[in-house]
Amino acid sequence: MAEGFKLDQKHGKGRVRVSRVWRKVAGAGGGDVIVEWSVSVSLASDCHPAYTADDNSAIVATDTMKNTVYAKAKECSEVVSMESFAVLLARHFTAFYPQVTAATVNIVEKPWERVVVDGQPHSHGFKLGSEKHTTEVTVSKLGALSITSGVQELALLKTTKSGFEGFVRDRYTLLPETRERMVATEVTAFWRYPFEHVSDIPAKPFCFTERYEGVKKVLVDTFFGPPDVGVYSPSVQNTLFLMAKAVLNRFLDIASIQLRMPNLHFLPVNLSSKENPDMVKFADDVYMPIAEPHGTIEATLSRTMSKM
Numbered sequence: 001m002a003e004g005f006k007l008d009q010k011h012g013k014g015r016v017r018v019s020r021v022w023r024k025v026a027g028a029g030g031g032d033v034i035v036e037w038s039v040s041v042s043l044a045s046d047c048h049p050a051y052t053a054d055d056n057s058a059i060v061a062t063d064t065m066k067n068t069v070y071a072k073a074k075e076c077s078e079v080v081s082m083e084s085f086a087v088l089l090a091r092h093f094t095a096f097y098p099q100v101t102a103a104t105v106n107i108v109e110k111p112w113e114r115v116v117v118d119g120q121p122h123s124h125g126f127k128l129g130s131e132k133h134t135t136e137v138t139v140s141k142l143g144a145l146s147i148t149s150g151v152q153e154l155a156l157l158k159t160t161k162s163g164f165e166g167f168v169r170d171r172y173t174l175l176p177e178t179r180e181r182m183v184a185t186e187v188t189a190f191w192r193y194p195f196e197h198v199s200d201i202p203a204k205p206f207c208f209t210e211r212y213e214g215v216k217k218v219l220v221d222t223f224f225g226p227p228d229v230g231v232y233s234p235s236v237q238n239t240l241f242l243m244a245k246a247v248l249n250r251f252l253d254i255a256s257i258q259l260r261m262p263n264l265h266f267l268p269v270n271l272s273s274k275e276n277p278d279m280v281k282f283a284d285d286v287y288m289p290i291a292e293p294h295g296t297i298e299a300t301l302s303r304t305m306s307k308m
């Protein structure tokens with residue numbers, strides 16, 4: 001670029017909220033299927049004159065991107081996974097506009113779940129669940145692909161089988177060592193699939209949805225351990241590592257996983273005073289949950305070449 005500068009730029013539309021209903025779906029026992037997505041589109045395109053001069057002739061309007069989300073949702077006559085929808089949208093933007101070199105699509109799904117009434121799945125009734133499924137897909141003009149999926153706000157808590165000992169002690173350290181504490185977290189995870197080109201994506205339409213449910217189950221089961229005895233956690237760090245490792249061991253089509261696990265503290269309440277030494281003596285029973293500050297623990301686990 002002239003003037004001795006390099007300009008990197010992209011533009012898009014954030015948080016386009018779209019809901020798609022498919023009626024009387026055979027694969028859903030004849031019931032309706034609904035999804036609610038918040039879709040963000042970001043395009044890398046050759047449109048420098050819009051920045052450097054009064055020339056918008058190469059700009060795809062972000063309003064057009066928003067309309068495209070609705071148009072493509074309408075065109076999906078069959079139920080699609082959000083990963084497949086993100087790929088379809090990103091491919092559209094790179095194929096339809098000559099100046100678009102790459103498209104990134106992020107989707108966060110609102111967790112509507114079919115209600116079960118007297119043991120029977122309702123044909124058209126849904127209630128809001130908790131954790132959210134996410135995806136990020138980038139497609140280049142030549143079809144190079146990067147695809148990650150994730151989960152957000154997966155809140156987990158154990159009342160016992162957690163401790164923290166043997167950490168650095170110095171003159172700033174007040175935290176007592178313990179083998180008995182509560183542990184609570186809100187897991188955010190992102191995992192990367194190994195597909196590097198749009199042609200590598202499996203044909204099976206719901207493989208990503210299936211994988212999402214599978215990863216969630218492995219994360220949760222590893223966090224808690226067996227229902228009767230649980231599993232001792234010596235630190236959030238160790239539990240995070242075991243969760244990530246379990247996912248990579250279970251699913252060979254996941255190349256890496258990033259986990260963020262805030263340590264949401266439950267502080268022991270101990271109200272004894274000199275006058276009332278036994279008024280409220282903490283006996284692993286009364287806690288003060290606090291939102292902040294909280295520990296922040298995060299790591300990414302990838303396969304090394306030798307394991308592939």
Ligand SMILES: O=c1[nH]c(=O)c2[nH]c(=O)[nH]c2[nH]1
Nearest residue numbers: 164175234235236237263295
């Ligand atoms: O599992 C933990 N990891 C830490 O790094 C840490 N730090 C802390 O104060 N409590 C804890 N707990």
